[in-house]
Amino acid sequence: xxxxxxxxxxxxxxxVWAGNLAELFSEAARGMYALSGVRLAEGGRSxxxxxxxxxxxxxxxxxxxxxxxxxxxxEKTAFDxxxxxxxxxxxxxxxxxxxxxGQSKEIKAVTFxxxxxxxxxxxxxxxxxxxV
Amino acid sequence: xxxxxxxxxxxxxxxxxASYRKDMRVPVRIFATRELLxxxxxxxxxxxxxxxxxxxxxxxxxxxxxxMHQGYGFPIGGVAATRYxxxxxSPGAIGYDINxxxxxxxxxxxxxxxxxxxxxLATAVDSYCPSGVGKSGGLSLAVAELDRVCxxxxxxxxxxxxxxxxxxxxxxxxxxxxxxDPAKVSARAKQRGRTQVGTLGAGNHFIEIxxxxxxxxxxxxxxxxxxxxxxxxxxxxGSRGFGHQICSDYVQSFQGAVQRxxxxxxxxxxVCAPLDSPEGRDxxxxxxxxxxxxxxxxxxxxxxxxxxxxxxxAGKVHNWHLHQVYDIAHNMGKIETHTIxxxxxxxxxxxxxxxxxxxxxxxxxxxxxxxxGQPVLxxxxxxTASWVLVGTSAxxxxxxxxxxxxxxxxxxxxKAKQSVRGDxxxxxxxxxxxxxxAGSLAGLAEEAPxxxxxxxxVVETVAGAGIALPVARLVPLAVIKG
Numbered sequence: 001x002x003x004x005x006x007x008x009x010x011x012x013x014x015x016v017w018a019g020n021l022a023e024l025f026s027e028a029a030r031g032m033y034a035l036s037g038v039r040l041a042e043g044g045r046s047x048x049x050x051x052x053x054x055x056x057x058x059x060x061x062x063x064x065x066x067x068x069x070x071x072x073x074x075e076k077t078a079f080d081x082x083x084x085x086x087x088x089x090x091x092x093x094x095x096x097x098x099x100x101x102g103q104s105k106e107i108k109a110v111t112f113x114x115x116x117x118x119x120x121x122x123x124x125x126x127x128x129x130x131x132v
Numbered sequence: 133x134x135x136x137x138x139x140x141x142x143x144x145x146x147x148x149x150a151s152y153r154k155d156m157r158v159p160v161r162i163f164a165t166r167e168l169l170x171x172x173x174x175x176x177x178x179x180x181x182x183x184x185x186x187x188x189x190x191x192x193x194x195x196x197x198x199x200m201h202q203g204y205g206f207p208i209g210g211v212a213a214t215r216y217x218x219x220x221x222s223p224g225a226i227g228y229d230i231n232x233x234x235x236x237x238x239x240x241x242x243x244x245x246x247x248x249x250x251x252x253l254a255t256a257v258d259s260y261c262p263s264g265v266g267k268s269g270g271l272s273l274a275v276a277e278l279d280r281v282c283x284x285x286x287x288x289x290x291x292x293x294x295x296x297x298x299x300x301x302x303x304x305x306x307x308x309x310x311x312x313d314p315a316k317v318s319a320r321a322k323q324r325g326r327t328q329v330g331t332l333g334a335g336n337h338f339i340e341i342x343x344x345x346x347x348x349x350x351x352x353x354x355x356x357x358x359x360x361x362x363x364x365x366x367x368x369x370g371s372r373g374f375g376h377q378i379c380s381d382y383v384q385s386f387q388g389a390v391q392r393x394x395x396x397x398x399x400x401x402x403v404c405a406p407l408d409s410p411e412g413r414d415x416x417x418x419x420x421x422x423x424x425x426x427x428x429x430x431x432x433x434x435x436x437x438x439x440x441x442x443x444x445x446a447g448k449v450h451n452w453h454l455h456q457v458y459d460i461a462h463n464m465g466k467i468e469t470h471t472i473x474x475x476x477x478x479x480x481x482x483x484x485x486x487x488x489x490x491x492x493x494x495x496x497x498x499x500x501x502x503x504x505g506q507p508v509l510x511x512x513x514x515x516t517a518s519w520v521l522v523g524t525s526a527x528x529x530x531x532x533x534x535x536x537x538x539x540x541x542x543x544x545x546x547k548a549k550q551s552v553r554g555d556x557x558x559x560x561x562x563x564x565x566x567x568x569x570a571g572s573l574a575g576l577a578e579e580a581p582x583x584x585x586x587x588x589x590v591v592e593t594v595a596g597a598g599i600a601l602p603v604a605r606l607v608p609l610a611v612i613k614g
Binding site for chain 1: 175177201202203204205208224227228229265320323324333334335373376377379380383384387388399400401403541542543544545546547572574575578614
C-alpha cells in the first residue's frame with residue numbers, strides 16, 4: 001500500500017497501490033493531502049460519516065477525492081484516518097481528521113484523465129491526475 | 133510520437149494528418165518552430181491533441197499553440213471548433229478554471245518616478261487583493277447576489293461601483309456572456325463562490341506590476357495607451373472554486389451522457405454532449421455563469437489594484453490612474469461565426485490555454501480597437517517578460533481567431549521543486565529588482581522561470597505564423613502571488 005508522484009508537465013499525477021479498494025481510496029486521499037502540503041492541527045479531532053455513489057469505481061474515486069477537497073476548502077478540515085467500505089459504485093465509512101493547520105498548494109480538481117483502476121492478483125493500482 | 137509522424141507545412145506550422153489514427157475526425161495543426169516542437173515530443177501534448185481530434189462534430193483542424201504542454205485530456209494551448217448546434221461541447225476541453233484570463237491596466241506613471249514607492253505598491257496590492265490557497269476574504273455574497281454575478285458579470289461590478297463604462301467596453305464579450313443560468317449551477321458551486329469574488333487564488337495566478345520595456349507597434353500601443361517606460365498591471369486569475377466545481381459537476385454528469393449519446397472517446401476527461409442536447413445546453417448555461425463570475429472577479433481585483441495605486445502614489449506622481457487596456461479569457465467555450473473551407477458557419481470554439489485573437493474589423497471589438505485588432509495578453513513566466521499582441525486577419529482564417537496564452541510549462545512541478553528552492557528564487561528575483569509577495573515558497577519554486585519556455589520565442593512563433601502581431605514587451609517590477 002502506498003503512493004508516489006509521477007512526472008507531469010503542468011499538473012500532478014499520483015500513482016497509488018493497495019491490497020484492496022478501501023486501502024486504495026485511503027492511500028489516494030493521503031497522497032492528495034501530501035501533494036498539497038496539508039498539515040493537521042494537533043487537537044480538535046473529529047469524525048465524519050461519508051456515503052457516496054459513483055457510476056463505476058473510477059467515478060467513485062473522483063467523487064470521493066472531490067468531496068475531500070470541498071470539505072478542506074469549506075470547513076478547513078482534512079483527514080488522516082479512513083475506515084471505508086468500497087463496493088462497486090458505493091462508498092460508506094467514517095473519516096477521522098482535524099482542522100487544517102497549514103496548506104502550501106491548491107488542487108483545483110480531480111480529473112478522469114487516463115484514470116483506470118486496475119486489479120491483479122497483487123491488488124489494486126491506479127493513477128490519478130489533479131488539476132493544479 | 134516522432135517528428136517523422138508530422139508533416140511540415142512551413143517554418144512555423146506542422147500537421148498530424150487525420151490518417152495518423154483511425155478514430156481522428158480532423159487533422160491536428162501545430163504552430164511551433166522545430167525546436168519548440170521537439171521540446172514537447174516527450175510529454176503527452178500531441179497525443180492529447182490527437183485524442184481531442186476524435187470529438188464529434190469537429191470542423192477544420194484541432195489547433196495547438198506554441199506554448200503547448202501536456203494537460204489532462206485536452207492539451208494546454210489547444211483550440212477545437214465543433215459545428216453548432218449539432219457538434220459537441222466538452223467541459224474538459226475548456227478546463228476547470230473556466231474563464232481563467234488576463235486583464236491589463238495601463239498608466240502614464242513613469243517607472244522611474246514610481247521606483248521609490250514600488251515596495252509600498254507591492255505591499256498595498258498584496259493586502260487589498262486576497263490571495264492564497266482556498267482563500268476567501270473577498271466579498272461575502274448572499275446566493276441571490278451571487279446569482280446576479282452569474283447573470284451580469286462585469287455589469288454587476290459596475291452596478292456595485294467597481295467598474296467604469298470603459299472597463300466593460302474593453303472586456304471580452306463586454307464582461308457578460310449571454311445565456312448564463314444560475315439554476316444550472318449546483319448549490320455546492322454557489323457555496324464555494326459566495327466568498328470568492330475578488331480573490332486571486334494560488335498556483336500560477338498572480339498580479340504583476342510591469343514596466344513597458346519596448347513598443348514595437350507604435351500605432352496599436354498609442355490606441356491602447358501603452359507608453360514606453362510607464363507602469364502597467366496584469367491580473368491573471370479565473371473563476372476560482374466556483375468554476376472548478378461547475379466543471380467537476382459536469383465532467384462527472386457527462387460520464388453518463390456519452391453513453392446515452394453513443395459517443396466513443398479515448399479518454400474519459402474528454403466527455404462531451406451535443407450542444408443542442410439538454411445536457412449540452414445546461415453546461416453552456418452553467419459555464420457562462422462561471423465566465424461571468426471570472427469577469428467580475430478580475431474587475432473587483434482591478435478596483436483594488438487601483439485603490440492601492442491611489443493610496444501609495446496620490447500626491448507623489450502626477451497621474452496615478454490605471455486605465456483598462458483589455459480583459460481576455462484563455463479557458464473558454466464560445467459560440468462564434470467562422471469561415472471554414474469557404475463555408476461560413478456557427479461553431480463552438482473550445483480554447484484551453486489559448487487566447488481569442490480577433491483581427492481588425494471584428495464587430496465584437498470596441499470601436500477604438502477595430503482598426504488594429506483585438507489586444508492579446510500573453511504573460512510570461514514569473515520574473516520574465518510578458519507581451520501585448522493584437523489579432524490578425526490570418527488568425528481569423530487559420531486559427532479560429534486564436535493565438536497563444538503564455539510561455540507554457542516545460543518542466544514538471546516535482547522537478548521544479550527539486551531543482552529550485554523557493555527562498556533562493558525569491559532572493560534572485562529580488563536581486564534583479566523585482567519585488568515579490570508570495571504566500572507559499574513551495575508554490576513559488578514550482579512557478580520558477582526555469583520551468584517555463586522562453587516567452588519571446590513563443591511570441592516570435594505566433595508572429596512568424598501570422599496569427600498575432602507583437603505590440604509591446606513588458607518587464608516585471610513586482611509580483612504578487614498566492
